[in-house]
Amino acid sequence: MSRLLENMNPQQQEGIRTVDGPVLLLAGAGSGKTRVVTHRIAYLIEERGVPADAILAVTFTNKAAKEMAERVDKILGHTTLAKPTLATFHSFCVRVLRRDIEALRVNGVGLTKSFAIYDEQDQQAVVKTALKRLGIDDKSLKPRVALGRISWAKNHMIDPQEYFLASANPMEEKIAHIFEIYRKELAKANALDFDDLLLETVRLLKSSSEVRERYNRRYRYVMIDEYQDTNRPQYELMKLLAGSEKNVCVVGDEDQSIYSWRGADIKNILDFEKDFPNGKTIRLEQNYRSTQVILEGASTVVAQNTQRKGKNLWTSREGGSLIGYYEAPDGENEALFIADRIQRYLREAGQQEDEPRCAVLYRTNSQSRLVEEALRRYQIQYHMVGGFSFYDRAEVKDLLSYLKLVQNPHDSIGLQRVVNSPTRGIGKTTMETLERMALSAGLSTWDAMARAIEDRLLPQRTLNALEGFRRLIEDARAMLGAEFAEKLTQDVGADAGGDVSFDASFDVSEFAASQDEDAPEVSEPAEGEGENFDTSFNFAFDFSPSEEISTIAAENARDSDQLHGIDSASFNPFAPVVLKESSPKNKTAGPSTALRSAQEDSPFASSGRERPAFRTPGGRATLPELIKFLNDRSGYIRALEDEGTPESFSRIENLKELANAAQDAEERGETLDEFLDHAALASDADQYSAEAKVTLMTLHAAKGLEFPLVFLAGMEEGLFPNARTMMDPSGMEEERRLCYVGMTRAMDTLVMTRARHRRRYGSDMPEASVASRFLEEVPSRLVEDLGSPPARPQFSGDYSGLYATPYPKANRFGRGDREEGERHWSYEDEDQSGGHGAAKPAAGQRAGGRSPAGGSGSLDNIASFFAGRGQKSAAKAGRPRLEIAEPTGKTGLQQGTRVRHPKYGEGTVFRREGDGDDAKITVQFQQHGVKKLVEKFAQLERL
């Protein structure tokens, strides 16, 4: 038997060995599909002699692709030189299009290989332009909504015209118009959005048999992971890539299909047998990850769905600890409970010298805030996946926009973003004029700008500013081309009237004079320096072109290093550095200590030694050099330095980090295109780090991962399942699958939590919540209470209408009308028959499915079970209440304390009544007068 089949169960072996013809690997959660896919690739290479580069495996995230590549490499013992292609759909499509998109050009019209990739922000900017052009108020139609519809249409392969024909109301018609403008604008900008990457690849492979056949010849074995989450274009792509040999293996689990909102169609997996009548379906049903308790809990939940093929997942990990449940009075307490448990877990794992790993999973990103705060209070380090990514930061996006313009100057959105960032006197009016010109002449903004300059259509000051910007981009473009030397010589010739020995530095003074008032100041020569002290080229010598360039480059580099206080010894332009004095000081005080030391420290300055990292004279610039050039010549870093705030310094650090990323890319031999593609395709899920002990992420991001301990937080109706899906049965099924994905991430311990009251968007005060129906669907015998505090009695009193409903009228199932105090069952109640105290099983026994009064749910569920236990049993059994540190920042606000309320603003505490959870405080707000608040919920910040 092949070594690759060892330690595999018979189904896994079959999955690995069955390599010819279409195969569906229907793999339940934790059943080893990643293991099978990696071994299958190795099997093809080692046992079947298939060249590695004839294999294509498409995964869901870049991270998964990378990990798979590493695993395959490890299995094969790093013996193959050629590698299989392991990519996401999007990155694969980008590669295809960068190579072959021009095959779609007709009569010189169509996109070129240097197309830009538009992210969501860019897309929104285009939609806003379209709204403006159509005179639609962006309040009556939100750009995000329009974009959502456009994306929906694209994912269903509907074009603007079809959309228009199918539109049923004026709003849809408007969207069709927006869609058409959007499409044209992207075409003019030589840009594609994420959906286009797939669509254009499909179009390319369909329309060019030459290209398609080339890919079919190249990839003889194709594997598609997470097949349940493929959308229509991805499905078509799979079919096109499968070619006539159809050696295609799709891997997936219909119970983990969670991306319908991105157009994923669960039918793709459900209909596999119809699509490929000769295909073979192999089921992987042994789960190696979770304990029996967890697996059974999760399977019972997902069994409520109708849209599924059904699997009998089993595990040999019998028993296991019960699924924990904690019902917190509010979101803050829930978060503190989680932090408390994590602290305990980390401590215990430390004692046993285990490598602890746990995750807190939630439905939406915003839920992370409370958990983060709690973890900080407990001083527990955590890693958060999602949220604000590095590539979303304004300064990083700005610099990327500069780079995108270097790649493709027709990228109008990128141009608009940075044309006046930093301020260079190109105002809104100028841009509007250019936009109008571009629109009427059918030009990109870049071309409109060129025409305005050529025909001198704008005031001189503006033209100078535009010319400066254009030259910046052109010089940067030239740096990447072999014609760099040529361009410099030309420029020098042009600027200096053909006399290269003349100081032909880029004329900053003229440029500066042309600025609007808000334009940045340009550094004057530092006293005693005697030379231009700007970041422009400085040609003061008569050199042969190659020497000239290296000297220019070196001079330029040195000057700018000095200017930015960067120690250039190693000439890694963005290696971690300590920022020295800022430029304003340099300007007035002559060469500062920082400058002098930079000069003295620099081996280049002292020894005249060539800077090793700068390109061979006249050669192509490296990526970090390009970034450095743009940072300097654009004045971006200087503007941030001049700002001189901690925030601006942290932005500079981010720009350096981007240059570090560019350095890494350079070392991997990546081009500018590849570097930008990488930045564009980075996704939330890629941020996951297997080394982190505590990870916070959404349920969506957790797909494919596993952790010994998992918390599912916020198990409440409206939150999870999400309110948007309440009226939509298929949406509800998807939420349930998401719950299944979350539960099956747990290996040993699963804890589900909810808050009885939660603050919701748009309301000042926490609102009562209803337990998630998914809690009800977990058999109660599999659940144990982890010390949920009893529900608080209803309080009375006028708290200025701070609660819409002070305490819930509806019971926790959301279907009754009892007061909170009445709706709990006790153990005694459980043994009674009839009424709302219907018989309830003791923990560990299965009940016969009785319904609580006024409720439609089964009693055999967590929520009803703990509804009964919460108050009495905890008190009776003397269960210790969880010791959770009180949130310090929000207690003990005494008379006279200055506070800030998120809505009412600043004020002074006037009176405090009561203590603990029930403390009420009266605050005199500067703007809103006297308010009486429940301290615990008031979110008051001490000033």
Ligand SMILES: Nc1ncnc2c1ncn2[C@@H]1O[C@H](COP(=O)(O)OP(=O)(O)OP(=O)(O)O)[C@@H](O)[C@H]1O
């Ligand atoms: N034959 C096996 N013997 C022992 N352990 C196995 C075997 N197959 C898989 N495993 C282990 O089971 C766990 C789950 O495997 P894997 O991550 O490949 O599952 P998966 O099907 O991709 O899961 P999911 O779809 O839920 O993300 C891993 O820890 C893996 O090492």
